[in-house]
Amino acid sequence: MPIYNAPVRDTLFVLNDVLKIGRFDNLPGFSDASPDVTEAILGEAGKFATEVFHPLNQIGDREGCKRAEDGSVTTPNGFKAAYDQFREAGWGGLSAEAEYGGQGLPHTLAAAVNEYLSSANMAFAMYPGLTRGAIAAIQQHGSDDQKQTYLPKMIEGSWTGTMNLTEPHCGTDLGLLRTRATPQDDGSYRISGQKIFISAGEHDLSDNIIHLVLARIDGAPEGVKGISLFIVPKFVLDDAGNPGSRNGVKCGSIEEKMGIHGNATCVMNYDEATGYLIGEAHRGLRAMFTMMNEARLGVGIQGLAISEIAYQNAVTYAKERIQGRSLSGPKAKDKAADPIIVHPDVRRMLMTMRAVNEAGRALVLHTALKGDLSHVAEDEKERQAADDWMGLLTPVIKGVLTDKGFENAVMAQQVYGGHGYIAEWGMEQFVRDARIAQIYEGANGIQALDLVGRKLALNGGRAIQAFFAEVGKFAEENRSDEAMAPYTKGLKKGLNDLQQATMWLMQNAMARPDNAGAASNDYMHLIGLVALGYMWALQAKAAQEKLAGGGGDEAFLNAKLTTGKFFMDRLMPETAAHLSRISSGADSMMALEDAAF
Template sequence: MPSYKAPVKDYQFLLHQVFNLSDYEHLKSFEESSPDLIDAILEEAAKLTENVFQPLNQSGDEEGCKLENGVVSTPKGFKDAYDQFTESGWQGICGDPEYGGQGLPMVLGQAINEMMVSSNWGLSMYPGLTNGAAETIHTWGTDEQKQAYLPKMTSGEWSGTMNLTEPHCGTDLGMLRTKAEPNDDGSYSISGTKIFISAGDHDLTENIIHLVLARITGAPDGTDGISLFIVPKFQVNDDGSLGNHNGVTCGSLEEKMGIHSNATCLLNYDNAKGYLLGEENKGMRAMFTMMNEARLGVGVQGLAIAEVAQQNAADYAKERIQGRALKGAKFPDQAADPIIVHPDVRRMLMTTRAFTEGARAIVVWAALQSDVARHEQDENKKALAYDLLSLMTPVIKSYLTDQGVDAASRSMQCLGGHGYITEWGMTQFLSDARIAPIYEGTNGIQAMDLVGRKLPRKNGEVIRAYFTMIQEFIDEHKGNEDLTEYCTLLEKALQRQQAATMWLMQNAMSDPDQAGATAHYYLNLMALVCMGFAWLNILIKAKAMIKADEGDKNYLKNKVITGNFFFHHILPETTSLRYKIEAGAGDVMAMEAEDF
């Protein structure tokens, strides 16, 4: 049976030492966030995820969701676990206090999100989607809509979804056919079919609030004619009570490779009553509020699955007896040595460990940008945080999820044949992980978003601000002899990204295929530079604490060892990525389509 231990200590180190949350005390969301409170919340989240969520993960995957007589049911134990989650106030931990939330910082919410996904990906998706839907209503809804929906979504009594994809269109939403007919009372009648709707129907909550993209009769073709609607599963009466079942039904559940415990639905809308959210024909802008929130959350899913897979691979490697160490028996009194002695096993474990610890620091940094963008009073700092977060969102979503798949695969490899056997849990980790590079915008789309939209944004001011931030950080610390090597290696990697950026500017403008063929490589190059920046932050603090004889010496020593591995074994990949970018589109596009 797989196990899970929440990385509470790692989050405490990042939040209190590396990123020093006391620097953010002037922000509204941090007013009540004392170090003691943060530590208590992290520890309670660990208990919930380790003791309530994780024991249901494997059984929930085996049982899956069921659709019988039009009713969708979740696996055994899920309803009780969800109720424990909501009754303890976890759903609204970062929610607006005006609607019953606790108003705590997003950085804490993302830490809890990682623990939830690692312990039970399928179950974590139900509250995760609700957060995104609630945030969209909070941003674009009228006062009446906020009062009608947010209190019960914040409490978790109601859940939420996002409805974009249709049978004939996924990424290309300009082809969307779901229609919205205006009614005399100001509502709309929504008709159409949506597919791949995560948490589209279930038995965890008494109502489900669907956010649905549709085209109002007479609206322009393409994405310019799409609007966003609130369509509750059950109508909501003026007094807040539930009315009749709306015209939305689950036609089928998708049979999937993974995340079996989350209900992925085909939803049919038959004159369902919906309410315009935001402006007519501006639905894509409103939906991107939820999609951007979801993309960061999906990036965390990649980190989370890597973490739990790594934990189980490391535990196995320390216990599995097989072969002898290359330099001679480590345990001569036993028939063989544990496989942790083998360099190739250690290479796999170290690669994943360097990724997870660096990725966790990136997530904390990004979540802090979200908190600053939401609550900072200084408009210049607020705008910079928003710009940096927007720039990094496709990078985090894509790189962390690709690496999550690789980490799950490596971890399976550590177990050898046992890893391929279901009972050890690795097959579930790998099958669950594989969805993350696909949904919420495929990773190819993320790369094109980065190169085609984010790099040119504000005439390149945002990417220049990103380069300046990292260069100034390097300059600040490269005089410290304990850090000179890291600063030099990171500076060279940064220069490679800057050169690749210049190449794109010179070549992609005249030939869009150059951008399309190299965007994936560019995104990964940027991710490695960002991770180098994260690891430099970590190593600065770890080395300073060691020198000052503070903290857990063994923990800090291992941070330095893992950071060394990243700088010597992973960051050098930036060299090959630059060469791949400058190879251009020629070889990629040369073959005729019919010859594939």
């Protein structure tokens, strides 16, 4: 069985020493997140993930979810009891508003906990993950009555939530949506249509499931401008606000999937189900994007999470598996062969995974902190700058970390050799589970197009210019520090490549839009490498300061510096290849006629 140990020490290093989160203790939420409290929460979350969620990961994969004739769904053995423990411990309300029963702590802490839970059992963690997104949408766009009605139970975990976008003929292009909403005299609507790929659409974990459903009100305009968002509960509430009669929504089938078998991914049939408009009519996408942005960050965390658990198991195997002798001479002379961790190619794979994971964790926490500051910072300019960072980096985190997560899961499987292909070792499950993160909540190609086609030019390019300025300032301020040279030189080169790529797009994308499309994936990964490199430079600076001050674990800090140098030596140079591909344009990519394929 695979192992998992939550990387609590690394998380605390990023929060306390890199981000210096304690400097925000005057802000709402942060005032209650003292260093001791934060350490205790993360320690308990890691323990919970390891001891409660993780033992069910392979069970969920083997058993999957079962649908009965009446449309009800049973989750794998042990899931219900584990969810009850999750709910009773209050993990779902960690960062939710205290007004509705939450603990009101920073979302940054919730992001860290989400990583642990997703590493331990990605399919299981999706149930509360979808609920968090639905909570965010209701909190931001719902009426006071809707907030009072739904949020306390959802934050408590007694009720869960979903998002219903996709239809059989309509995925990313929501303008093609056909689900209908017919107004009723009492102000409610009758919702009819079919949704597919609905994660956690039906299950036995909670007393009610609150579906957020995109539909078109009768007579509404065609296209995306005519879409509205509705709350459609599994059970219509009675006069006391408790689950009453069964609504006209039912699971038609469970999708047969490549991975995440422990999550019930459902075809949902709506047959004149009672629904309630959330937000303004015909403005449903605005409300749904609140969920989408929440979900995209969560999916980016899933990419990191799978990469982390795959890495941990690959390291364990590489230390134990003996095969061949070191090129520089035997290392385990008392054994018939050396552990495979002595071989440079195995080290290449392990170091690549580690370097991406530790930078990815820092980037997730850095961005989650920006998300908190965009709401609670005292200065308007700081809130705006934080929101700009979030908007720019959200598609990058989703696209890059899930691409890297899958690549790293495959790399970890490769470390195992033939055993990695055998189910009992668990590695092939990580590969299968990781694959979906590149696809759902907006396929990574869509994330790249969103970045290049919309985010770069937004507000006159304010966000990308601020990113250039922040990274460039750090590199310049540390340029004369010899100890930082291994990190700042590579960072500066990567930043220069990114700036050149951005200039090329400005000069060539408007005249020929295909140039933007052809460049988008490379551009997303180029800015991703620079962002990850920036995180490594920040971590190196913090590690050097702690070593100079005589504080901290020297072995841990020196390993940080070595891993960061590996990133700069072996991964950051890929920015040049991305720039070269971007500047080649779309000519050869689009030259063949369709019939030639």
